[in-house]
Each structure stands twice: as C-alpha cells, then as structure tokens.
Amino acid sequence: MSATDTRPLLDGIRVLDLASVGPAVRASRWLADWGADVVKVGPVPKDAGVQIAPPAYAYSAHRGMRRVLLDLKSDGGRDAFLRLAATADVVVESFRPGVVDRLGIGYDALRAVNPGIVVCSTTGFGQTGPRSNWAGHDINYLAVGGYLHCTGRDERGGPALPGATVADSAGGGLHAVAAICAALAARAATGEGTHLDVSIADGVLSLMSLAVDEYLADGTEPGPRHGLLTGRYxxxxxxxxxxxxxxxxxxxxxxxxxxxxxxxxxxxxxxxxxxxxxxxxxxxxxxxxxxxxxxxxxxxxxxxxxxxxxxVLDVPELLADEQYRARGAFTEVVHPTAGTIAQVAAPLAGQVDAATMDVRDQAVPQTDEVLTDAGLGVDELAALRAEGAIA
Missing domain, CATH: 3.30.1540.10 (formyl-coa transferase, domain 3)
Incomplete structure (x- = not known):
C-alpha cells in the first residue's frame, strides 16, 4: 500500500461475527478496525421489546460493525445465515466444539454454499483434546500455559494476576487475526477456504515458547527470577x-x-x-x-x-504520554447514546482512522439492511420476522 492510498487494509472483506466472548470479539474488532465489513450476528431476544446494549466502552462499542439478529435454531434463521455466508469471506465463532454443526452452520455446511469461506473457531482449549469442552476465561488459559507461574508472586506468595487480558488479546484475538489473514492470503492463490481451529491456551503456550524452549534445550526451569526476562539479573x-x-x-x-x-x-x-x-x-x-x-x-x-x-505509567499518565499522542494512539468517536467519547485507536495507527468509523446504537439492529444486501426481498423478510426467525 502506498503512502497516498487511503483504502483500509481489509477493504472488501466481509466478516460474519458469531462471537460472544472476549478473544473472538477482539479479533472481529481488529478486523473491523482494518476496514473489513463486520456483521455481528446475535440471537433474537425472547422479548422483542427488550434490547440490552453493552456499555459505550465495551470492545470500543463494536465500532465499524453492523448487527443482525437471527434465531439460528429455527429453519428460517439458519437459512438466512447461510444466505449471508454465501456473500461472506470470513465467519468467526466462539461456541463450544460441535455447537455450530448441530445448528447446521458448521464448516461443511458453509463450504457447501461458499467454497472460499474462511471459518475461524476460537475457543479456550481448541476443538480437540480432553479439555476441549471445558469452560474457562483469561486466568485459566494463563494458568495452564505456564504464564502465571513465571510472571511473579503476589503478597500471598502465589502467582500474580497480570494487569491486562493477555490470553484473550494476545493468545486468542491476535492469533485468530493472524490466522484469518494468512488464510485469506492462501485463498487468493488457491480459491479455497479453510477451517481454523484457534485455541487460546495454545496461543498462550506460543507466548511462552522462549521459556519452554529453553527448558526443553537445557532443563532450565522457568519461573520468577529464574530467567533473563523474569528478573534474574x-x-x-x-x-x-x-x-x-x-x-x-x-x-x-x-x-x-x-x-x-x-x-x-x-x-x-x-x-x-x-x-x-x-x-x-x-x-x-x-x-x-x-x-x-x-x-x-x-x-x-x-x-x-x-x-x-x-x-512505569498508570492509565491516566499513558493517556497524556507524548509518544502515544504523537502516534495517534487515541481517537474520539461520536456514540449514538453516550455522545463524543475517547477510545484507543485502531492498531496500525496512520492506516485507519477510527474517527471515520460508524459507532452504531447496539440496541438497534440493522437486520433488514444486512439481509437485503445478501439478496433477501421484502416479502422474505416479512415472513422471517412473522415466524420469529429475525428481529
């Protein structure tokens, strides 16, 4: 990309986001920040008159995304999703292993309507293995990946908690984004999509590879004050x-x-x-x-x-830090209910301007707009809404 080319890096890429938890949601946010057309797919509420919106700061308010509500357990909702998938490049999901297959929207079903689709399944422990169906959060993946053991000790003498969601962001979200971009590059050459199995715990292990590889090479056991990068010297x-x-x-x-x-x-x-x-x-x-x-x-x-x-800066200090300011690390956007709010800008500052992104009211879905783009007509939308398959 030249210095004069202002097109977003992922311009023309459409992503369907089925994610409901941190790592995959972060991945979709980054893809939207880089210019992808991200459509969040949420469930039809049981009470059609109730819409629960996340706080304005949650994942930067899903900036740059549209939102559609589908009942994926209904035939109409599933078929509507498959119509969307036929026009998409990427699907991101974070259900437990096997759920999307039971819903009829697993990789095989999506590939049947779109051979070039890239499906990224982001879960705590991956699609296989004895822990694949375990529940977990950031702390759990950092624990089993050795990160907490090596980080330091708290006042009780136990492992200390980090100040950021390292597993969700670096172990899961960034690995998912990297895998998706690599799969899109491969598809450009082959025309074929793929199914990506992103494990957050595996991602944490990769973050720990320097310490683990040292142990495998010479038996040096990692831990606080044990290694070069954990305060030994x-x-x-x-x-x-x-x-x-x-x-x-x-x-x-x-x-x-x-x-x-x-x-x-x-x-x-x-x-x-x-x-x-x-x-x-x-x-x-x-x-x-x-x-x-x-x-x-x-x-x-x-x-x-x-x-x-x-x-060592605290959050108020880093907001005023001259280096971050010079890099354009923060931006302001207009939120439909919260007004003008500051946010952390898109990564790759200077490539994408978050201030130009549409921060929509999360209580108001764009279901008709999105499904119309996928080719559904007025009568089809009315029928789906009447049967409760969309909202």
Missing part, C-alpha cells in the same frame, strides 16, 4: 525512584548495560553483566542509585541515552 528489573514512582530497566545488550551503569554512576559493574556472584550486590547498588532521583528525572536522563529505561 539486576539489569532486567523494576526499581523505585525517590518519589515513589517506578522505572522499568531492560538493558540486555552489553552496550546498553554499559550505558546504564555509567548513567547510574555504577561503572564498576561494566564487564560483570552476567556475574552470578554479583547479582544481589549489583541489584542493591542499582536500587540505591535509582532512589536518588525522581522517576521523571531518571527518564529524562536515561531514556535518550540508550539504556532501555522507561517509566
């Missing part, structure tokens, strides 16, 4: 400044480590980066040095000096 750790603020230090490369030592006035440690006998003393010296200035003073001194030192 003083030059990859967190330090408190004089004002109570915290700094993150990641001076892995020898030249960055040497710069850090000079900046802290700890030149004596240059040349002793991996000296196992000096780890505790070096850490104590670094801690004492960092305690002599405020967090922001250290950032101003060490940040530009190639030391791999940054501030």
């Amino acid at each position: 003083a030059w990859y750790d967190l330090y408190e400044a004089s004002d109570g603020g915290w700094l993150a230090v990641g001076a892995i490369e020898p030249h960055f480590f040497a710069n850090l030592c000079r900046g802290l006035g700890c030149d004596r440690w240059i040349g002793h980066q991996y000296d196992e006998d000096a780890v505790d003393e070096m850490r104590a010296h670094f801690a004492a040095a960092f305690a002599t200035r405020t967090r922001d003073e250290w950032v101003a001194l060490l940040g530009p000096a190639n030391t791999c030192v940054t501030a």
